[in-house]
Amino acid sequence: xxxxxxxxxxxxxxxxxxxxxxxxxxxxxxxxxxxxxxxxxxxxxxxxxxxxxxxxxxxxxxxxxxxxxxxxxxxxxxxxxxxxxxxxxxxxxxxxxxxxxxxxxxxxxxxxxxxxxxxx
Amino acid sequence: xxxxxxxxxxxxxxxxxxxxxxxxxxxxxxxxxxxxxxxxxxxxxxxxxxxxxxxxxxxxxxxxxxxxxxxxxxxxxxxxxxxxxxxxxxxxxxxxxxxxxxxxxxxxxxxxxxxxxxxxxxxxxxxxxxxxxxxxxxxxxxxxxxxxxxxxxxxxxxxxxxxxxxxxxxxxxxxxxxxxxxxxxxxxxxxxxxxxxxxxxxxxxxxxxxxxxxxxxxxxxxxxxxxxxxxxxxxxxxxxxxxxxxxxxxxxxxxxxxxxxxxxxxxxxxxxxxxxxxxxxxxxxxxxxxxxxxxxxxxxxxxxxxxxxxxxxxxxxxxxxxxxxxxxxxxxxxxxxxxxxxxxxxxxxxxxxxxx
Numbered sequence: 001x002x003x004x005x006x007x008x009x010x011x012x013x014x015x016x017x018x019x020x021x022x023x024x025x026x027x028x029x030x031x032x033x034x035x036x037x038x039x040x041x042x043x044x045x046x047x048x049x050x051x052x053x054x055x056x057x058x059x060x061x062x063x064x065x066x067x068x069x070x071x072x073x074x075x076x077x078x079x080x081x082x083x084x085x086x087x088x089x090x091x092x093x094x095x096x097x098x099x100x101x102x103x104x105x106x107x108x109x110x111x112x113x114x115x116x117x118x119x120x
Numbered sequence: 121x122x123x124x125x126x127x128x129x130x131x132x133x134x135x136x137x138x139x140x141x142x143x144x145x146x147x148x149x150x151x152x153x154x155x156x157x158x159x160x161x162x163x164x165x166x167x168x169x170x171x172x173x174x175x176x177x178x179x180x181x182x183x184x185x186x187x188x189x190x191x192x193x194x195x196x197x198x199x200x201x202x203x204x205x206x207x208x209x210x211x212x213x214x215x216x217x218x219x220x221x222x223x224x225x226x227x228x229x230x231x232x233x234x235x236x237x238x239x240x241x242x243x244x245x246x247x248x249x250x251x252x253x254x255x256x257x258x259x260x261x262x263x264x265x266x267x268x269x270x271x272x273x274x275x276x277x278x279x280x281x282x283x284x285x286x287x288x289x290x291x292x293x294x295x296x297x298x299x300x301x302x303x304x305x306x307x308x309x310x311x312x313x314x315x316x317x318x319x320x321x322x323x324x325x326x327x328x329x330x331x332x333x334x335x336x337x338x339x340x341x342x343x344x345x346x347x348x349x350x351x352x353x354x355x356x357x358x359x360x361x362x363x364x365x366x367x368x369x370x371x372x373x374x375x376x377x378x379x380x381x382x383x384x385x386x387x388x389x390x391x392x393x394x395x396x397x398x399x400x401x402x403x404x405x406x407x408x409x410x411x412x413x414x415x416x417x418x419x420x421x422x423x424x425x426x427x428x429x430x431x432x433x434x435x436x437x438x439x440x441x442x443x444x445x446x447x448x449x450x451x452x453x454x455x456x457x458x459x460x461x462x463x464x465x466x467x468x469x470x471x472x473x474x475x476x
Contacts, residue, residue, distance in 0.1 A: 034349065035159055037410060038408060038439075040460070059160075060431055060432050
């Protein structure tokens with residue numbers, strides 16, 4: 001069973017957004033992807049629109065686009081992922097976070113129950 | 121894949137066993153196949169270091185029988201089938217009439233005038249039509265036995281020691297490309313010392329109705345179930361070309377490093393296959409960024425080819441790829457591969473990447 005923390009919001013494209021603007025991919029998504037071997041992160045300072053392609057998570061098999069769950073400015077990226085991309089698999093809601101946004105507007109997001117219902 | 125979305129996916133006799141083993145299933149060449157169970161890396165490592173088992177029942181089996189069987193096979197393939205003896209297997213190509221390959225195949229000699237061929241799953245219908253078309257002038261009977269057989273590939277350095285207690289056949293006496301009837305767990309099977317992972321191993325031809333029991337017994341003696349994901353990383357490390365990627369109807373087969381598959385004989389399309397290829401298949405190593413099929417390969421900013429298969433190598437811990445590049449650039453040592461609009465340096469390395 002994958003976990004879906006109730007304090008986060010979720011995009012249909014499997015990103016999560018925390019109240020402080022931190023973004024990652026869900027436990028469900030990392031399990032679907034399999035072993036993550038490379039993460040391409042956006043540049044700090046980039047201004048993005050909700051729904052824009054903003055990062056790429058590569059597993060052994062495929063490259064998957066990551067979409068911004070909210071509009072805003074990138075204020076931090078998770079540098080730990082350059083050396084240990086597998087954090088996305090082992091700790092998708094903690095050490096495997098991707099980037100932080102200074103949020104100006106949220107996209108179309110779900111709560112944990114709706115996200116779980118959509119992916120069962 | 122050219123699969124109509126409304127056409128139901130075919131299932132191998134092991135479909136239920138895969139679900140029981142926790143497989144993630146994906147459409148592959150018209151089949152609902154396991155891409156992974158525990159994870160690609162774990163399955164890959166199990167095959168490199170111990171032993172794993174793959175369900176390759178989606179592949180096709182055609183029996184070729186009759187006084188004209190050898191002459192027919194000589195006509196439709198590039199390798200010299202006359203070198204085969206009963207109980208031996210041979211890698212071979214089915215050339216097209218105007219260049220390229222219809223498929224790459226394995227031919228197993230059962231007896232004089234009787235051969236079993238194994239073809240790629242996505243090419244079964246195309247191969248069957250091609251062989252039927254060329255069979256007319258030969259005294260030969262073709263039988264599509266694809267539904268009769270389940271095919272399990274047991275691969276890895278511990279394969280022989282794990283299987284030996286469960287068969288009366290002395291496996292150590294059976295060298296690479298041996299093909300023989302045997303008892304395995306009490307079932308009548310055909311075993312072939314062949315495979316597609318770069319490791320030692322056996323392919324087990326078992327009656328479709330008995331496949332699930334044989335599969336369960338293989339898992340019970342310690343074999344790790346392995347899916348299409350690991351099969352692809354293993355074959356790529358071993359530098360094995362894959363139909364639809366490094367081979368096709370339009371890629372000159374001699375672009376690969378497999379010129380030994382073409383022997384001095386007359387066969388379908390022989391005049392085309394002997395023309396020098398304009399592209400060469402090379403191996404590339406990258407530092408960090410995985411590269412995928414179709415990505416442009418450059419020298420000095422100029423596109424000179426494209427990636428045909430790429431992955432992050434579980435064995436080496438860095439990305440590897442095969443690429444078709446213009447023959448005049450194949451001698452370069454440093455290339456760039458364009459990934460999402462940005463060039464990343466790649467070093468040419470000899471194929472195969474991994475050799476046991």
